[in-house]
Amino acid sequence: MRGQELISTPEKRAVSEAGIVLPPDLLQPFLLRFRREDLHIMAFFSGHPDYEAVEAMIRYREDGTPAIRAILTRHDQSQIDHVNDDELSAEGQSVARQTCRRDIALAVDAVPGRRHARLEFDSHAGEPVVLDITSVGEPDPGRGGVSDPGSHSPNSSLPLMRRRASTLAGPQTAVFVGGTHFQVPVKIRSGPFVAHEGYFTEGHTFGAIRAGTIGYRVKTRPARMAVGERWILDSADGAMAYRIANRDPDGRLHITRDDGAGESIEAFAHRDGLRVMRIRKLAGEGLKGGLDLAFDNAGRFSLAMEGETIVSGSVEEKRQAGTTVIALSPTQPDWAVARQIRVTSSRNGDRLTAVTTIGRSWPAQG
Template identity: 75%
Template sequence: MGTQNDCMQSCGAKEWSAGEAGIVLPPGLPQPFLLRFRREDLHIMAFFSGHPDYEAVEAMIRYRGDGTPSIRAILTRHDQRQIDHVNDDDLSAEGHGVTRQTCRRDIALAVETLPGRRHARLEFDSHAGEPVVLDITTVGEPDARRGGISDPGNHSPNTSLPLMRRRASALAGPQTAVFLAGRRFEVPVKISSGPFVALEGYFTEGHIFGAVRAGKISCRLKTEPSRMAAGEQWTLESNGRDIIYRIENSSPDGKLRIARTDTPGESIEAFATGDGLRVTRIGYLADGRLQGGLDLAFDEAGHFSLAMEGETIVSGSAAVKRQAGTAVITLSPTQPEWAAAREVRVTCSRDGDLVTAVTTIGRG
């Protein structure tokens, strides 16, 4: 197998200019970002007061083909750390390598449509073995006027850059409550106007979620392309399984389309350069669909954007700095305002056949 520089020379790759779109990745790791994307049927959530450790519980729910729910239930601590509780193999696998705590649990869910409102009851044991119940009844039917982009507030500021869009939402009604270890905790009032009372809880029908996660990718590089041509591939080994990125085709202007073949849905658009790939887009699909999904794009020099289903949600500046055998990729969000504190830094390094990417999130 030739060296990466040999490969680039044989392909006639040019040196990258700082004025061109894209970011240049170091050789050996074609995709260093911990990206997540999922379409969900429901999202339910309630804040509550009086507990010494926790302040909110929520669940993101997608129904499988057999009608059973795949659930990620989340407890938020007062210090804003979040713990995921999942009942699904795929969701459990998404917890591998990320800084965020994830544990496997059986989760019970009952959802019913009542006249003019919705009701859901979620039950699971916490990471510490505490029985948790979220019982939510809405004050009306989910309304698209209450949809839109969600502001995550300060939740998980150092483990996630999240993107969330609600299709139609309703507020929680006075019957809503949270129970932890058998004790009832009240949900604060959000709106009180005459007979109308709504609590700080939410029931959403139609929810899409994307994220860049903090964590670590560590792989053994088994093979890499001898030339940048269709059919050539990178094979990396992590936790006993192969991760394969294959070049599918090259356009007349030299743009490569690279697809991950061991897991469907992930693709890369890039140009070969003198010492790596100049990546212009990373796409992440889900649910077997051929379009939509999450897109991390570098369409302008020094700029990045994150979009879901074709809608740009987060954007800002992008930079790559090489030092002491490492490459540090920095994504600095400027829009929307809530994303500005969640700067993403990915430190890529290579030692022989070991390639590593460590992602941290947050400023300072």
């Protein structure tokens, strides 16, 4: 293929062993997100010129107040996040997804045999939004499981969502935008039983790879690949530090991020870079479980959440004109196939940049 050089023979052997080979000084190019939520509420609605769904992922802080990410979905399937929490606001940085800070009001009631929640916030455009949801019953573990995101945000996210216990919305459920009431469509009608197209979930786990850009300069790098050695990176969001926390007898390095982000890397030293086997994102420092992105020795990747593999597929690496491109192409489940991850990394002097796009095929080569 003219104008393109595939990985050289030694690098091909390294990839065939296991892992992906990163350029020098590039440690972790993937924008990983992971959170455990206490509640997830959602309703679809009809008749609005711009929006078709509103939802909220809710986690209660130690003081009992809710950290909320409220999401409006447009008809073109793009989404806007509205958040009331510093951590959630920070997660909205550097990603190809609109995020705005808002005050959000939430009231949750346990009605006998049902659940009720009322969510209120001003949209990114200043419109008052209300989701008032009453469920048809109590959340049921039998309705738990992995959620299909459908076509929402196809070019900004590869999301993984698992419900612990869930139930549908009842006829009392209502959505208001700008003071106007919009109908929530009927999903099931069987005799006197009517359920609408909304959901009330207790126990919700969320993980994702986001589209966006990571950029930084390396201020300090390890003099040798030994325990305690550090990389210090200078980014637009401030300094980040990664430390070699452990080294196995076979040379596998366990690298941790030192700012409490709950991020870790398993890799082998490879020439002047790393051959990465696994990247893990936890809900926070010291917590177990989380999101795991792993690479095997057959050119495959897997994305697991809380130890359960949810997405898997093939990995391809290319080098061309001073850039390295890593493509993760999901092959299962079906809903993930269209959300190919493409990470393009480059270097300009001492600055490294990794740009992630989602849902776009590699360009044809002449």
